[in-house]
Amino acid sequence: MKKNNFVERSILGTLSFLKESIFADEYALKKGFLQSLDPRIKTIIFLIFILQILFTGNIFVLLYLYALCLLLTFISKISLGFFLKRTWVFIPLFSFFIAIPAIFSIFTPGEALVVFQIANFKFIITRQGLSSASLFVARVITSVSFGVLLSITTKHFELLKVLRIFRIPQIFVMTLGMCYRYIYLFIEVIQNTYLGIKSRCGNVFSVKKGQGIVAWNIASLWQRSYVLHQDVYDAMLSRGYTGESKTMDEFHATFKDWFWLGLTILIFGLSLWQNHYLN
Amino acid sequence: MHIPDGYLGPTTCGFFYIVMLPIWALASKIVKKTLKARQVPLLAIGAAFSFVIMMFNVPIPGGTTGHAVGGVLVAILLGPWAACIAITVALVIQALLFGDGGITAIGANCFNMGFVLPFSGYYIYKVISFNSSVYSARRVIAAGIAGYIALNIAAGLTGFEFGIQPLLHKTLSGKALYCPYGLNAALPAMLGEHLLVFGWVEAIVTALVVKYLQKQSPELLEEREVA
Numbered sequence: 001m002k003k004n005n006f007v008e009r010s011i012l013g014t015l016s017f018l019k020e021s022i023f024a025d026e027y028a029l030k031k032g033f034l035q036s037l038d039p040r041i042k043t044i045i046f047l048i049f050i051l052q053i054l055f056t057g058n059i060f061v062l063l064y065l066y067a068l069c070l071l072l073t074f075i076s077k078i079s080l081g082f083f084l085k086r087t088w089v090f091i092p093l094f095s096f097f098i099a100i101p102a103i104f105s106i107f108t109p110g111e112a113l114v115v116f117q118i119a120n121f122k123f124i125i126t127r128q129g130l131s132s133a134s135l136f137v138a139r140v141i142t143s144v145s146f147g148v149l150l151s152i153t154t155k156h157f158e159l160l161k162v163l164r165i166f167r168i169p170q171i172f173v174m175t176l177g178m179c180y181r182y183i184y185l186f187i188e189v190i191q192n193t194y195l196g197i198k199s200r201c202g203n204v205f206s207v208k209k210g211q212g213i214v215a216w217n218i219a220s221l222w223q224r225s226y227v228l229h230q231d232v233y234d235a236m237l238s239r240g241y242t243g244e245s246k247t248m249d250e251f252h253a254t255f256k257d258w259f260w261l262g263l264t265i266l267i268f269g270l271s272l273w274q275n276h277y278l279n
Numbered sequence: 280m281h282i283p284d285g286y287l288g289p290t291t292c293g294f295f296y297i298v299m300l301p302i303w304a305l306a307s308k309i310v311k312k313t314l315k316a317r318q319v320p321l322l323a324i325g326a327a328f329s330f331v332i333m334m335f336n337v338p339i340p341g342g343t344t345g346h347a348v349g350g351v352l353v354a355i356l357l358g359p360w361a362a363c364i365a366i367t368v369a370l371v372i373q374a375l376l377f378g379d380g381g382i383t384a385i386g387a388n389c390f391n392m393g394f395v396l397p398f399s400g401y402y403i404y405k406v407i408s409f410n411s412s413v414y415s416a417r418r419v420i421a422a423g424i425a426g427y428i429a430l431n432i433a434a435g436l437t438g439f440e441f442g443i444q445p446l447l448h449k450t451l452s453g454k455a456l457y458c459p460y461g462l463n464a465a466l467p468a469m470l471g472e473h474l475l476v477f478g479w480v481e482a483i484v485t486a487l488v489v490k491y492l493q494k495q496s497p498e499l500l501e502e503r504e505v506a
Contacts, residue, residue: 215487
């Protein structure tokens with residue numbers, strides 16, 4: 001693919017991103033441990049874990065939480081290869097590169113651990129810098145892993161329904177539910193539009209023409225959307241919409257859900273105590 | 280500009296959730312009051328539109344590309360309060376379903392990109408375009424300037440939020456617990472890349488889309504009834 005073919009890269013990137021998301025929904029349908037939990041209780045459990053990660057100031061506590069996350073992944077029948085690829089490639093790897101300068105005395109002064117010289121520049125890696133950077137990367141990877149694990153083991157519509165049960169204002173939840181469907185539709189519209197452009201103009205665009213194509217696509221998407229919203233409203237009316245939306249609550253929490261919630265709260269308490277003790 | 284989990288400490292995360300709660304409540308109240316039943320799907324379409332805009336890579340001279348946030352554009356098309364809801368929804372979907380932006384940082388991300396960005400951009404656009412015709416070039420310029428300035432304000436705020444972490448959360452031995460860089464590093468880093476690259480992407484996208492809509496559907500640029 002040519003380097004300047006940014007439109008194609010954008011479209012392909014978006015499609016693979018969405019395919020990955022659809023693929024992730026396949027994991028939510030598997031009969032694993034996390035998939036068997038009530039989505040409401042599971043969401044609370046994960047929020048507790050994520051808060052725990054936020055409050056923890058000790059790298060060992062973070063590492064055991066990360067190990068726990070990998071164990072949950074394994075018993076939920078999720079391929080570890082897929083999970084590690086999904087959780088390591090973007091944010092944690094980016095954070096790792098961001099953290100590298102922080103290990104040096106220029107950004108984090110402190111006790112010198114390693115001193116070396118490149119050309120006429122002297123570099124000092126400090127204990128505080130190394131410790132801060134490791135803690136930062138460990139926290140990011142653990143948080144991202146828990147967030148992704150919740151997302152891939154819960155059907156997307158269930159996750160959105162949980163928000164309504166948590167008393168999030170109706171206008172947000174309704175918009176969320178509808179928006180989720182439109183995203184797929186819009187991506188399809190853009191893909192078809194791009195295919196049309198490609199079949200007529202070929203592959204290579206100049207920067208200026210490329211900017212025009214992107215802007216035209218966005219403007220045309222908004223025009224179509226505006227027309228679409230009137231059709232959608234008519235369809236809603238024909239199905240009995242009266243201005244108030246209704247959500248069905250079909251979730252059933254069992255003893256197993258409450259047991260795991262209790263255990264998570266216990267782990268939370270223990271790690272807060274451990275964090276305080278270790279620091 | 281999406282802040283992931285682990286970059287901000289509990290104080291900052293909690294603070295932005297507290298700040299955003301009344302803003303979300305007010306946005307919900309205002310939009311519900313002014314939104315006609317017929318326009319309910321428009322809000323969802325606006326959210327999906329905002330989501331999709333963030334996926335478009337725009338080319339910049341020099342071979343690089345960047346993506347726009349589209350906050351100012353959505354505010355121009357839907358009004359700032361409706362844009363606040365639409366962008367919040369897009370950010371929540373990105374965080375919950377795709378892992379783009381942290382769950383604990385939703386408050387901060389929504390403040391930067393769902394509140395400050397559309398509101399500052401919308402009012403800059405209103406001030407510069409000042410009663411000009413829907414067809415005027417002044418509107419295109421106003422949209423570009425608003426996009427550029429608003430994105431940089433939001434980026435500056437994000438840099439500030441990163442930069443205060445070592446001041447708020449540090450152990451006695453000097454170990455930073457969250458983002459390890461102070462204001463002297465975080466602020467120039469965030470502002471630099473947005474002033475030089477992403478601000479221009481936002482400006483180009485916002486201005487060109489307004490220009491295209493002036494030609495194709497000028498009625499869409501008229502004041503919306505959605506808040």
